[in-house]
Amino acid sequence: MVRSREAEVCGIAGVFESEGAASLVASILFAIQHRGQESCGAAARDAAGRIVAYKGMGLVKQVLDEAAQARLSGATAIGHVRYPTAGCSDAVNAQPHAIELAEGPVMAIASNGDLINYGELRSRMEAEGVVFKSDNDAELIGRLIALYHVRNGLTIELAIARVQRELKGAFSTVLMHKDRLYAFRDPHGFRPFVMGHLTHEGEGDPTSEGTVFASECCGFGIIGARRLREVKPGEILRLEKGKPVVSVAHAPLEPRHCVFELIYFSRPDSTIFGESVYRFRERIGASMAAKDAALANGDDLVVMPVPDSSNFIALGYAKAKKAEFGMGLLRNHYVGRTFIKPTQASRDEGVKQKFNPLPDFFPGKRVVLIDDSIVRGTSLRKLVRMLRGAGAREIHVRIGSPKVVGPCFYGIDTPTREELIANRMSEAEIREYLGADSLRWLDVDDFEGLLPGRRPDFCTACFDLDYIYPPEGFAAKMNAPTVSLS
Ligand code: SF4
CATH class of the missing domain: 3.60.20.10 (Aminohydrolase, N-terminal nucleophile (Ntn) domain)
Known part of the structure; x- marks a missing residue:
């Protein structure tokens, strides 16, 4: 993300x-x-x-x-x-x-x-x-x-x-x-x-x-x-x-450990819910690579994370695929709060401030760009354009989580259902919107098999809307009773 x-x-x-x-x-x-x-x-x-x-x-x-x-x-x-x-x-x-x-x-x-x-x-x-x-x-x-x-x-x-x-x-x-x-x-x-x-x-x-x-x-x-x-x-x-x-x-x-802590929020050097965060992310990457046999390996293929939260998912993917791992995007760690902006225009500007492609890295390359999740998709779209502008020949976006279709009411400030791209567009439309050559999410069944425990012990509500508590203002935040889930 x-x-x-x-x-x-x-x-x-x-x-x-x-x-x-x-x-x-x-x-x-x-x-x-x-x-x-x-x-x-x-x-x-x-x-x-x-x-x-x-x-x-x-x-x-x-x-x-x-x-x-x-x-x-x-x-x-x-x-x-x-x-x-x-x-x-x-x-x-x-x-x-x-x-x-x-x-x-x-x-x-x-x-x-x-x-x-x-x-x-x-x-x-x-x-x-x-x-x-x-x-x-x-x-x-x-x-x-x-x-x-x-x-x-x-x-x-x-x-x-x-x-x-x-x-x-x-x-x-x-x-x-x-x-x-x-x-x-x-x-x-x-x-x-x-x-x-x-x-x-x-x-x-x-x-x-x-x-x-x-x-x-x-x-x-x-x-x-x-x-x-x-x-x-x-x-x-x-x-x-x-x-x-x-x-x-x-x-x-009954436990409801937040899976997004494992996928994105917690630091890779932490152990949470009895699991090493970096190992979990590597497993996600390996699982996704196993589904990508059709994407041929080769000298021109490079696996690359959106830094930093996706680094270990990309590492796991590259290791499993025996493909080159590359850090083609540099992240400016000093952008800090300047990047946390309330409007889309300021977020777009923030993407440019935060990420910069390595010079001479991309021309002729087929890039597997790994991100941990897609929420609105607007920032990822900017990144795909950035890599295309830097000379990437193909860009294959891989998302290390299932589709995010619901907001969080338990401590993560995600947007309304209406704003989530997975609720607004089909997979083909999202791929086109991003400007990617191909797009794939982590399969829900694969994801459940990777969890460090029983599936019911984890909250996965933002993927499956299985909220343990109906929150106050639920209808207002869901905000889109007519939107069908993809
Ligand atoms: S709804 Fe999503 S982000 Fe919120 S606690 Fe559940 S899994 Fe975590």
């Missing part, structure tokens, strides 16, 4: 009982910056026991610089990188959120995902006098926990358990309350969420000291942590100084 506004998620991090917790959190957030570039922040507990949060619009290196880290003292911290899948693009929606309780500012929360029943819960809470400062899910989760704690007298743990049952949708969450840290995940396990241990604390069964959490484990290595395991779907973990990590509750429902 050519990354643009329609597809981003968020990322969370947490560090418990390790010196310089805020800077460790900043390092993890930097490693998962790909999950959100709009805003970020961290919160830590100072010597007086108050939660101090520091957040703002921008990248981790800009917002959580050394001065910011120095203001966040303490051995426990949580953090967040955000892209606005829900709620407006504004600093008030940056996370973590500090939540005032009767005892003062002793709670902070950061969460990744989208809630289907946000509107219903917010209306109910506002009717009970709860005042919100932002439009995002994490604040609602925090305030609902606080409501049950203060009004109903539940312990924070029981309040988390009650809230966990009431929320519908995706949430991987870290919550600091006084000197404890909690990590909990939605009962379906939509988004990845891992726990690790700072290895300088020694090997063996972990105590809560030196424990880390993140959306993905790709940031653990740089802070000297090792991956322990996933936070289980429906699990609540409690961390207390000097004590073992305790799983205080585990109430899973």
Whole structure:
């Protein structure tokens, strides 16, 4: 997928009982910056026991610089990188959120995902006098926990358990309350969420000291942590100084791990849902190559990814086909947020800024151009034209996922059904629109065979519309009751 506004998620991090917790959190957030570039922040507990949060619009290196880290003292911290899948693009929606309780500012929360029943819960809470400062899910989760704690007298743990049952949708969450840290995940396990241990604390069964959490484990290595395991779907973990990590509750429902995390969102050096992301992508490529026997190998054939998310799919394809692998498109990694634009015109301009073909690479070549998915198709069309202009003789587009026919309601900001190209055009029309010589998607049955587990354990709703929850505003976002699926 050519990354643009329609597809981003968020990322969370947490560090418990390790010196310089805020800077460790900043390092993890930097490693998962790909999950959100709009805003970020961290919160830590100072010597007086108050939660101090520091957040703002921008990248981790800009917002959580050394001065910011120095203001966040303490051995426990949580953090967040955000892209606005829900709620407006504004600093008030940056996370973590500090939540005032009767005892003062002793709670902070950061969460990744989208809630289907946000509107219903917010209306109910506002009717009970709860005042919100932002439009995002994490604040609602925090305030609902606080409501049950203060009004109903539940312990924070029981309040988390009650809230966990009431929320519908995706949430991987870290919550600091006084000197404890909690990590909990939605009962379906939509988004990845891992726990690790700072290895300088020694090997063996972990105590809560030196424990880390993140959306993905790709940031653990740089802070000297090792991956322990996933936070289980429906699990609540409690961390207390000097004590073992305790799983205080585990109430899973049928799993719905997001397949797009494996295909596109997560970093290839992460392991999620028990699977190495890069190996999964290589398997996709190999599976597609096996279907492409009619595309003859030869000195003029080059397999090429749309960098970077499709690199390993293309590698798997090239290896299986014993064809040349080439990086004919160079990606400018410094385009950053300039590329995340709201209009098609600005997205088109962004494609030119972001990708550039190698000179003298393409003339006479037959190119297998691999992308991980097609959403609107407009950016891929620009790329095909770019390669044609650079001299490619043939361009065969291969898509490493089945057709995207439905939007996501669980944390990925995909467009309405009407905007998805697979709902608007036939395969032949899409091929023509892209300007490709041939076009093929990953076959649905092949895809199911590649999954690292049982097919029903994964959410594949954007391919098959099998949504586990009918979301609020479902009809409006689907937006196209007369469109037939291809
Ligand atoms: S609808 Fe698609 S993007 Fe959203 S959680 Fe399901 S598989 Fe992932």
